[in-house]
Amino acid sequence: MSSERDRPFVTDDTQVQTETRDARMTGGGADNRFNSKLREAFGSSPFILTKFDQFMNWVRGSSMFMLQFGIACCSIEMMHTYSVKHDLDRFAAGVPRASPRQADVIIVPGTIVSKFAPRMKRVYDQMPEPKFVVGMGSCTISGGPFQEGYNVIKGAEEVIPVDIHVPGCPPRPEALIYGVAKLQQRIAEGESSPVTVKPYELEQFDDLEQDEIVEKLADQIDEDDLVMRYNWADSP
Amino acid sequence: MSLEEPTPDDGAVETLPTGADEIAELLGDLVIDTETHVNAPGFVIRPDTVQETLRRLRDEAGFDHLSCVTAEEREDRYESIYHLTSFDDRQREVSVIVPTTKDDPVSESAAPVFRTADWHEREAYDLVGIDYDDHPDLRRILLPETWQGHPLSQNYDQDRPQIVTLDEWENPLAEDHREDEGDTMYINIGPHHPATHGVLHVKTVLDGEQVADVDPDIGYLHRCEEQMCQTKTYRHQIMPYPDRWDYASSGLLNEWAYARAAEDLNDIEVPEYAQIIRTMGSELCRIASHMLAVGTFALDVYGDFTAIFMYAMRDREKTQNILEDLTGQRMMFNYFRLGGVVWDLPEPRDEFFETVRDFLDDLPQALEEYHDLITGNEILQSRTIDTGVLPPEVAKSYGATGPVARGSGIDYDLRRDDPYGYYDELEWDVITEDGCDNFSRLLVRLREVEESAKIIEQCADLLEDWPEDEREIQANVPRTLKPDDDTEIYRAVEAAKGELGIYIRGDGTDKPGRFKIRSPCFSNLQTLPEMSTGEYIPDMVASLGSLDIVLGEVDR
Amino acid sequence: MVTPLQSQVLLPERIAGLLGLSGTIGQIVGGLLGAFIIANLLLVQTAVAGPWAKRKITAAFTDRIAVNRVGPFGLVVIVADAVRLLSKELVIPEGVDRPAYDLGPLLVPFSALLGFAVIPMGNGIHLADPETGLVFAFAASSIASLGLVMMGYGSNNKYSLLGGLRAIASNIAYEIPLVVTAASVVVFTGTLQMSEIVAQQTQPLLSIAGVTIPQWFAIVNPFAFVLFVVANLAEVGRNPFDVPEAPTEIVAGFQTEYSSVYFVLIYLGEFIHIFLGGAIAATLFLGGPAGPFLPGFVWFTIKIWAFYLFTQWARSAIPRVRIDQFLDIGWKGMLVLSFANLALTAIIVGVIA
Secondary structure: OHHHHOOOOOOOHHHHHHHHHHHHHHOOOOOOOOOOHHHHHHOOOOHHHHHHHHHHHHHHHHOOEEEOOOOOHHHHHHHHHHOOOOOHHHHOOOEEEOOHHHOOEEEEEOOOEOOOHHHHHHHHHHOOOOOEEEEEOOHHHHOHHHOOOOOEOOOHHHOOOOOEEEOOOOOOHHHHHHHHHHHHHHHHOOOOOOOOOOOOOEEEHHHOOOOHHHHHHOOOOOOOOEEEEEOHHHOO | OOOOOOOOOHHHHHHOOOOHHHHHHHHHHHEEEEEEOOOOEEEEEOOOOHHHHHHHHHHHHOOOEEEEEEEEEOOOOEEEEEEEEOOOOOOOEEEEEEEEOOOOOEEEOOOOOOOOHHHHHHHHHHHOOOEEEOOOOOOOOOOOOOOOOOOOOOOOOOOOOEEEEEOOOOOOHHHOOOOOOOOEEEEEEOOOOOOOOOOOEEEEEEEOOEEEEEEEEOOOOOOOHHHHHHOOOOOOOOOOOHHHOOOOOOHHHHHHHHHHHHHHHHOOOOOHHHHHHHHHHHHHHHHHHHHHHHHHHHHHHHOOOOHHHHHHHHHHHHHHHHHHHHHOOOOOOOOEEOOEEOOOOOOOHHHHHHHHHHHHHHHHHHHHHHHHHHHOOHHHHHHHOOOOOOOHHHHHHOOOOHHHHHHOOOOOOHHHHOOOOOHHHOOOOOOOOOOOOHHHHHHHHHHHHHHHHHHHHHHHHHHHHOOHHHOOOEOOOOOOOOOOOOEEEEEEEEEOOEEEEEEEEEOOOOOEEEEEEEOHHHHHHOOHHHHHOOOEHHHHHHHHHHHOOOHHHHHO | OOOOOOOOOOHHHHHHHHHOOOHHHHHHHHHHHHHHHHHHHHHHHHHHHHHHHHHHHHHHHOOOOOOOOOOHHHOOHHHHHHHHHHOOOOOOOOOOOHHHHHHHHHHHHHHHHHHHHHOOOOOOOOOOOOOOHHHHHHHHHHHHHHHHHHHHHHOOOHHHHHHHHHHHHHHHHHHHHHHHHHHHHHHHHOOOOHHHHHHHHOOEEEEEOOEEEEOOHHHHOHHHHHHHHHHHHHHHOOOOOOOOOOHHHHOOHHHOOOOHHHHHHHHHHHHHHHHHHHHHHHHHHOOOOOOOOOOHHHHHHHHHHHHHHHHHHHHHHOOOOOHHHHHHHHHHHHHHHHHHHHHHHHHHHHHHO
16 A cells, blocks of 8 residues: 555546545545544444444535635635625535634635645644545646746645545636535545645655755754755656 | 935926937936837946936936836846836836846845835846845745745756745744843734735734734745746737736736737737727726725625625626626636737627626615725724825835825826726726825725726727627737847736736747736735834734735736 | 512522422532523523524625525534534644643633523523622623633634733723623612512503503613623624634634634633623613513523624624724723713612602
8 A cells, every 4th residue: 555655646536436445444544534433443334333424424514614715816716605696605614714723624726836835734734633625726736827837836736635626717606616515425425535645745854855955955944944845847 | 214205396397308318318328228118218227327327217307106127137138127107197108227247147226216126126036036236135025035046047947846944833922032122022924814815924023912013925826927928929828827917807907918018019909899898898807806805805804704795795796797798707718819809799789788787787886885884884984094004105116006006195097197998088087085094095996996887888888889890809910929039018007906017028939038017916015014014903904905915916 | 569570489499399309409409400401501592503593694694595405494504513513633732831721611601601590581590599690690701701811821822812812901891881881770770689680670661552661771771771782792702892803813813723622612602602791681671581472581582692693783794993992992982981871870860769
């Protein structure tokens, strides 16, 4: 399994599903978000726990608080999705919370650039589990129209794991609602996306490999500072 | 304060030098060479005489508006171009070109003369790599501090690895920067904060509840728009990008900025019919954009997603529906083409006009509602009147334009002062308010919506009566556009947030050699420290809301 | 002379009587069961108010629909929201001041629940009726600001700290006008005992065409009522006085760092506080559980929900005041007005009586 986790992108759909199921059944593995201590103690089959799991999945799929998080163009359409005509709250998913500690879902609405990626990673890390990510727009899929830019991260998946991608530039509010509804459906059915290994992680500066750029920056950056290293050449 | 007296030549407007020769005479031996830009005469000066030249132009020739600073790297030199114009007469323009050598690109800073040059030169340093002497605070502005190389310089390796720090992550009180006697507290507002309208980071020093110091830190949405445009062809490929600069639905206004510059550069004449469609679409965009501004300002002051925000969204929804009928998209229209628009009004035309008229008929009532809810509310008045004060001289020095300038009593609107499109044929007024505070800026936006509605109505009348066989939507434009080498142009339009200027240098190919965007929000945001130092946190937040910045345009 | 609206038997005694217990055991069991019943009554109301009614009310103000997919009218979202929030990861940030950080969220709902002990809710639902009932209610509800300060200080977050400080400032500035205004009612009644205050309001004030208008203090002294409601808005931290939370300024104020169970507790506490504010207002000014046709408890519920609706209305329609204006209104406006009101009431009562 570990050899597969080193691959940046898993393209085989069935394999993704298999891995998700395996991860859920065996407890450990890539996705440990839904597995309770009880399940570890009782194993995966007892009736009560299965029902309880179903109930919990239903709960998580029926109601969610969103993080009030705007980045770029898509955030305007996201605001429209929350408000009058489209009213995402009909799906019990329209309560924007300003603090990441109280949010379940982060909608990533826009282009992520090098300066922002560490901050977004930080915000994501501050959210309590179980948390879900909706990538909104082409920029969160691949960098979209700005993919060739010197400063643009080639998709949100490079930084945080994404559960649902909503394509479009920007997606219409209807599309975002469909995306959120799909996410709720997936959660309610007990599927969540596998956590892929991300190329860009926050690290302490002195944990980085000693190479030319690290040496060059050594007197500017404190050893304990959190940094993100971008290897643009390896980016998709 | 380094601000000097405003131009002392109010009484002597006639004597201001306007022609290239007169300006050359004024500058005397400061000029070492002359160039001709499509929009203005260009004077080449030595890098150590920047301040003297600009000061002379400002004080003696009335060029009090440093619209933009373009930096670029040429084959044999670096160049900073200062695009100067005047708030009183926008059609007087002059470019000051400052070449520096490749080995030692140091040029004198213009920041002591025009405060707006501060950020513009930081951007030039950041992206191109020109050093500015005597600059108050020359560090990177858009890219992270630790970035290696200058991405718009010529031999920049885009594939080299980069390391970016995260220094806002720690938040212990123990690491507070306390002075000996003062009890100030340093606080990061943003980049993820409900009041920053996107990903702005404001480094704030608080003294109790009051703001002691503000330093807006931008670049969290620097999407390399200039690089993108430089790698695309004039004819079709650049047009989608302007939609994404100011993405708060002023897409068509932005497209017009590019269209205007590129059309003037390539001598393309736009048919009158297309101009009217452009004018109408743009004003619809302006309404949508101002609605968002009003809604989010209310959000900042009211503090929750409450009625005003939702009502503003409801009205935006209507304009977006009309724009969708017209262009086929809700936000990213890609509707303009060089030489016109991509298609005619949707069929059946009657139905479209009916939709537009219905919207215009409902608008006064909606505006009445806003005035009831917002501007008529005593609490809101006490929150916004006399807060975030921006005096006109300061606004001019920072190059503030658009509703921000007009809220400070500066009568400056490119639609009237440097007419383009069909504006000069229509009946409408430029709105100004003299309050200079947050309330004035809010009022300007609300009143501008009325003016835009007037323009749309007149356009709809004209379009409806336009003879069917004269509906020419596009001029005949060659498939590939290749402006001559070394033709340079700087053209601006009045976007929703202010003066949106484009500088293009043709290099003989079908792609621009340099494409520079002068974003109104970038200059407007610079005034934030001026407006909020010494005020309370809520006022700072309200001022930020009243500036109506869009980070996509600030960072580009 | 005074017809008792409710039986003078308090809830614990009645429970003890029903169970056939007497003496100390009866008091303890009755008290505990009574408290349990009252707390649950409130928690149920809060559960309806928090995740569901708030959304629906806000949606009604903003031309939306809000939750309608889960259960009838989206009501089942209450279950989903509660269970989901409780089952979330409890993040304890690094460097928090542990006992304070943990105790703060507990204090908020419990202080408000404690205040309900002395509120007569009609139909004999009244846990205790000490002679100092009114003072007890105010005292209990102000413990909450201690909780807010603990949260703000303990969270190790500057936004929380600012929120905590603002919470103290607002509490000090508005508690005094609130209590002084309440004192003007006490001048009328001459007692602090809640049941007595309610009983006095059942007296007829005047009769017009066969309709008897009771002597509710909101009718007798509408000025005091308005003052009290405004000060109450500040007490419960709702627009235009929601400066301690102020989402667009200081993120979420004192609750910025709280997740999961603690967040639920804070959320609960806020809503119970609104209800307590409404309950005190109802008891002092609106005749408590009095009202025609319907049973007392229903009237009481209607009154506290009316206050809740009012807070939500204010939240949707009124801008937030700035912190300095907020304190100005408190110290320079409300305080002066409330003392003027007290003095006037005292003079009038003194002259008439």
